[in-house]
Amino acid sequence: MTIEKFKLYHYPATRSARVKWMLHEVLEDDFEVKVVDLYQGVQYQDDFVAKNPNHNVPVLEMIDADGNCQTMLESGAMVALLADMFPQKQLAPLADEQPLARADYLHMMYFGASWMDMILWQLRMHKHLLPEADRDSKTFDRYTDKFTNEIEPQLKARLEKAPYICGEKFTAADCIIAHNVMWARGYGLCQDGIFGQYLSVVSKRPGFMRGFADAKQFQLEVPEGSDLNKLVTG
Ligand SMILES: N[C@@H](CCC(=O)N[C@@H](CS)C(=O)NCC(=O)O)C(=O)O
Numbered sequence: 001m002t003i004e005k006f007k008l009y010h011y012p013a014t015r016s017a018r019v020k021w022m023l024h025e026v027l028e029d030d031f032e033v034k035v036v037d038l039y040q041g042v043q044y045q046d047d048f049v050a051k052n053p054n055h056n057v058p059v060l061e062m063i064d065a066d067g068n069c070q071t072m073l074e075s076g077a078m079v080a081l082l083a084d085m086f087p088q089k090q091l092a093p094l095a096d097e098q099p100l101a102r103a104d105y106l107h108m109m110y111f112g113a114s115w116m117d118m119i120l121w122q123l124r125m126h127k128h129l130l131p132e133a134d135r136d137s138k139t140f141d142r143y144t145d146k147f148t149n150e151i152e153p154q155l156k157a158r159l160e161k162a163p164y165i166c167g168e169k170f171t172a173a174d175c176i177i178a179h180n181v182m183w184a185r186g187y188g189l190c191q192d193g194i195f196g197q198y199l200s201v202v203s204k205r206p207g208f209m210r211g212f213a214d215a216k217q218f219q220l221e222v223p224e225g226s227d228l229n230k231l232v233t234g
Contacts, residue, residue, distance in 0.1 A: 001064045003085070006031035009051070009059035011038045013218035015075045015117075016058035018179045021211030022079045022172060026086040029210065039226040055233075076113025076176060080106075083172035091172045105166050105173050112176035116151055119143045120180060121234075123187045128220055131229045147189050155181070159194045163201050170202065178202045186220055 008023060010016040010033050023031045036042050036057050043055040052059045052073050060072045072078050083092035093101035126140040155165070155177070164170050165177045178199060184190040202208055222228045 001066070003062045004065050005061075005063040007034065007061040007063075008032070009034050009036050009048075009057050009061075011036055011057050011218070012214040012216075013182075013212065014038070014057060015179070017211055017215065018075045018175045019058045019060060019078045019082075021179070021207055022082045022091075022175045024210040025091060025172075025175070025205070025207035026082050026089050039223055039228055041227050041231050044231050074113070076109055076117075079113075079172050079175050080109055091170070093166075093171070101166070105171050108165050108173040109176055112173065112180050116147075116177075116180050119147050119151065120183050120187070123147075124183075125232075125234055127187065128222060129229065129232045130234075144187070144189070147184065152190060152192070155190075156192060156194055159198050163198070165198075170205070174202055178208075 006023060006027065008016060008019055008031060010020055012035075020033065036048065038057065042048060043052070043057065049055055051071065054073060056073075058073075058075050058078060060078045061069055062072070063069045072081070080092070083089070087094065093105050095102040122139060122143040126135045126137070126143075158165055162168050165174050181190045181195050181199060185195070203212075
């Protein structure tokens with residue numbers, strides 16, 4: 001059964017941009033995007049929480065030809081599924097054809113969407129999102145050190161060998177890792193030239209350009225007048 005419609009709930013440059021990029025890779029512009037204004041707290045309104053009790057983006061709705069709708073709430077799962085749904089795009093090694101390459105690809109996909117993401121989220125929470133009184137500079141510093149000493153060398157070692165995170169070919173894992181690298185650079189990490197080189201390679205892709213065309217709308221600081229610091233639960 002084919003999917004008739006994809007609808008992405010999105011906010012520029014956040015984790016939903018990973019999925020927007022991937023959707024552009026596989027569908028060009030043939031999907032719907034609904035912007036959820038995170039700084040206005042729209043994600044905490046009842047109708048959005050009914051869709052996503054975790055009150056965050058991305059949310060991906062997929063509607064099949066019979067009108068059945070499946071909702072996904074995890075960016076890593078969305079990117080992985082889209083790569084598998086469009087094998088002709090060759091964005092993921094197939095488990096039966098290249099089991100070792102598939103293992104490495106899944107490893108990097110999950111490393112990006114869980115382990116690395118968890119560290120970046122702590123930085124974001126303790127620098128910009130929590131109410132000032134709840135921010136802990138020791139937590140921020142500890143995760144900065146962890147990222148610098150443990151994560152960056154792993155990424156660097158890969159990118160010194162090949163242009164993409166899993167080797168010579170772009171894969172869907174790059175949608176997660178490159179987004180994380182940009183996120184990390186916003187917090188002063190991933191400053192080595194190899195990361196700039198990596199981003200300059202992936203950012204030449206039309207899917208990337210479309211996915212991040214709205215990125216300038218994102219600001220790291222919560223704007224004056226926003227209640228997000230009071231609403232955020234992490
Ligand atoms: N596990 C989720 C996390 C999504 C997430 O936390 N999104 C952030 C933006 S990067 C968000 O919408 N936060 C709003 C909030 O919690 O108020 C995923 O990766 O899909």
